[in-house]
Amino acid sequence: MILEGMSETETSERGPAATAAHGDRLTRSFFDRPVLTVAPDLLGRVLARHEPGGPVLLRITEVEAYDGQDDPGSHAYRGRTARNGVMFGPPGHAYIYFTYGMWHCLNLVCHPEGRAGGVLLRAGEVVRGAEVARPRRATARRDHELARGPARLATALGVDRSLDGTDVCATPAVALSVHSGTPADPARVRSGPRTGVSGPGGVHPWRFWIDGDRTVSPYRAHRPRNRTTAGT
């Protein structure tokens, strides 16, 4: 299957070996499917972050699905706002949000246009460009911790709100693209409750990961917090 996003520049600059390592570009039809279909299919795929310092390639190992239509855990559940607008647009675009006053998280919009939904990229293995990612993740003791967690992943790849709405299927590739990689062996794919999701939406087993992979983030069930009396 020939994919339109396979640019000659990538092939010539990186050579056959590098191209084979992350594979053909995924096209919009990949994302034009229900979130619960796309989410496990993203495991083992390769996210490419193109930047001046060189590409950073990430093998995806953990994701969570969010369906804006019937899912109280989704940012899109209560309707379109300034923050979540991208999730109501066409599939194959990046929805990036800012949270906890400090962090960014990266989602890929799925579903046909008009039905909001996305897949949160929770963890991955940096397979190329670790020298670019390491300075951004100074607290990571080992390389497998560079993108072990959704905000860590965004930090390692230098992703922030300025990339919200990026078309990951654009030709030629822009800041972000996704490649076929080596799809995870279905026998090693596990699913369970989503991390950090409060209320009834938390019960859906819509977190997917590659079993035994060291880059998968530790599971933490949502815990209600006491109000931090932010005085003084």
Added chain:
DNA sequence: CTAGTGATTCCCT
């Protein structure tokens, strides 16, 4: 390894 807690800003109610 697990569990508890402060950090810090935006966005929606």
Added chain:
DNA sequence: GGGAATCACTAGC
């Protein structure tokens, strides 16, 4: 006004 699709740090096993 207050919660948030989290992380880093600390203590203790």
